Amino acid sequence: MNAPIPNAALQPVMAADLAALPLIEKWISFASVSRDSNLPLIDWTRAQLEAQGVQCEVIHDETGKKANLWATIPAANGETKIGGLVLSGHTDVVPVDGQPWNTDPFVAQVIGDKLYGRGVTDMKAFSATALMMVPELIKRKLKHPLHFAFSYDEEIGCIGVRTMIAWTVDQGYKPAGCIVGEPTGMQVVIAHKGKHGYRTSVRGFEAHSSLTPQGVNAVEIACRFVANLRAMHERLAKEGPFDPVFDVPHTTIHTGVIAGGTALNIIPRDCEIAWEIRHHHLNSPVTLFNEAKEFADAMIPAMQAVAADTGITHTQTSVLPGFSTDADSDIARLCFKCADVDPSTGAGKVSFGTEAALFHQVGVPTIVCGPGHIAQAHQPNEWVTLEQLAWCERFMRRLGDEICVN
Numbered sequence: 358m359n360a361p362i363p364n365a366a367l368q369p370v371m372a373a374d375l376a377a378l379p380l381i382e383k384w385i386s387f388a389s390v391s392r393d394s395n396l397p398l399i400d401w402t403r404a405q406l407e408a409q410g411v412q413c414e415v416i417h418d419e420t421g422k423k424a425n426l427w428a429t430i431p432a433a434n435g436e437t438k439i440g441g442l443v444l445s446g447h448t449d450v451v452p453v454d455g456q457p458w459n460t461d462p463f464v465a466q467v468i469g470d471k472l473y474g475r476g477v478t479d480m481k482a483f484s485a486t487a488l489m490m491v492p493e494l495i496k497r498k499l500k501h502p503l504h505f506a507f508s509y510d511e512e513i514g515c516i517g518v519r520t521m522i523a524w525t526v527d528q529g530y531k532p533a534g535c536i537v538g539e540p541t542g543m544q545v546v547i548a549h550k551g552k553h554g555y556r557t558s559v560r561g562f563e564a565h566s567s568l569t570p571q572g573v574n575a576v577e578i579a580c581r582f583v584a585n586l587r588a589m590h591e592r593l594a595k596e597g598p599f600d601p602v603f604d605v606p607h608t609t610i611h612t613g614v615i616a617g618g619t620a621l622n623i624i625p626r627d628c629e630i631a632w633e634i635r636h637h638h639l640n641s642p643v644t645l646f647n648e649a650k651e652f653a654d655a656m657i658p659a660m661q662a663v664a665a666d667t668g669i670t671h672t673q674t675s676v677l678p679g680f681s682t683d684a685d686s687d688i689a690r691l692c693f694k695c696a697d698v699d700p701s702t703g704a705g706k707v708s709f710g711t712e713a714a715l716f717h718q719v720g721v722p723t724i725v726c727g728p729g730h731i732a733q734a735h736q737p738n739e740w741v742t743l744e745q746l747a748w749c750e751r752f753m754r755r756l757g758d759e760i761c762v763n
Contacts, residue, residue, distance in 0.1 A: 372467045372472075381472070381482050385464070385477060386463055386464065391509075395509045399426050423509040423517065425508045425520065427507075427521060432498075433762050436502055438502065441760075442501070442504070442688075445507075445508070445716065446480050446483050448484075449511055450475050460474070470743050472742075478540045479729070486749045486750055499761060500760055503760065515712050515715060518715055533721075535713070536723070536724050537711050539709070540730050544696075544726065545705065547706065548681040549709060549711060549725065551635070551642065552636075552677045553633065553636070553642040554632075554673070555631070555633070555671055555672065556674050557672075558627070559576075562624070567622075578656055590611070602705065602706045608636040608637055613631045615629070631674070634646065635708055680714040695753075695756045728749040729742075
């Protein structure tokens with residue numbers, strides 16, 4: 358998704374122009390890959406905020422090795438829980454293993470007009486830029502409270518934010534809006550698709566490969582199932598329904614992993630498929646799953662005619678709801694103004710999922726808006742342009758003008 362050019366185009370940007378760059382560099386230096394602890398980053402950020410008098414709450418996972426950070430700057434009248442905004446970002450990043458990086462992924466480096474490093478786009482630059490504003494926001498005083506929500510394990514299923522949101526609800530926090538800083542090219546995104554993930558397991562019957570009629574080949578049956586998923590996807594791509602505002606205007610079905618078999622001369626007994634449905638509001642993921650299951654069920658009688666204990670089972674592995682915020686809502690209009698984007702052309706919808714859906718689910722109107730583009734996320738040599746970072750800084754300063762007393 359390419360963002361529109363801002364109404365007031367930025368001048369060429371140099372690294373020295375970016376006030377948030379030292380904080381971005383610090384955040385990138387923490388190798389907070391999802392499989393590892395994020396506590397060093399959380400502890401450092403908490404210390405920085407508490408040194409400025411900001412109230413912080415660390416919400417650990419059940420192992421104590423990972424944590425969310427919820428931090429609040431109170432309003433000028435002392436209010437901490439009712440109204441105001443949440444600035445939300447995840448602290449974890451995807452692995453770099455096996456990727457051909459030209460630089461150290463955990464040392465942010467400016468080369469030309471780009472900043473390189475794991476997480477510069479997805480999505481540490483936004484969070485660090487938000488933190489840059491803390492001294493100014495405290496000095497100028499806030500009309501309403503402002504919260505920072507930094508989560509763990511977003512990259513493996515938006516896990517940490519769920520416990521953080523539940524904690525805020527239990528504590529009585531009722532923010533008026535939320536901005537999630539995932540990479541949108543600083544376009545104001547008002548909706549994204551939902552995602553249902555599944556694991557389909559095929560149980561066949563082993564036999565010597567010279568006696569194929571006596572076995573049930575789990576891999577071949579799995580491949581038939583995958584081919585049907587692809588046919589369903591192609592139908593959706595051709596026939597819709599379509600929502601043209603989305604970067605991919607139709608619902609998609611994707612197979613990510615298939616694994617089965619033990620040796621060439623053994624008819625494979627087991628095969629597993631990991632697949633997903635990314636749906637917009639015009640499709641029901643349940644209806645599409647049932648269609649796929651019906652195809653699988655139709656293969657079972659022939660399998661069991663050879664061996665009774667064969668079959669196909671399905672497990673739902675993940676659910677991330679979609680979300681949609683009114684383009685004329687207070688939070689959307691605020692973001693259009695701060696991003697300097699025309700509401701008639703600048704509202705976007707994206708296919709990738711974010712934590713926005715979970716804030717939205719508990720009644721917090723939410724927008725996704727952050728520097729960089731999803732095409733650079735998860736890639737070797739992940740980068741963001743200095744212009745995007747400057748645009749994000751300008752967004753934050755304009756936000757400060759809107760939410761501060763003076």
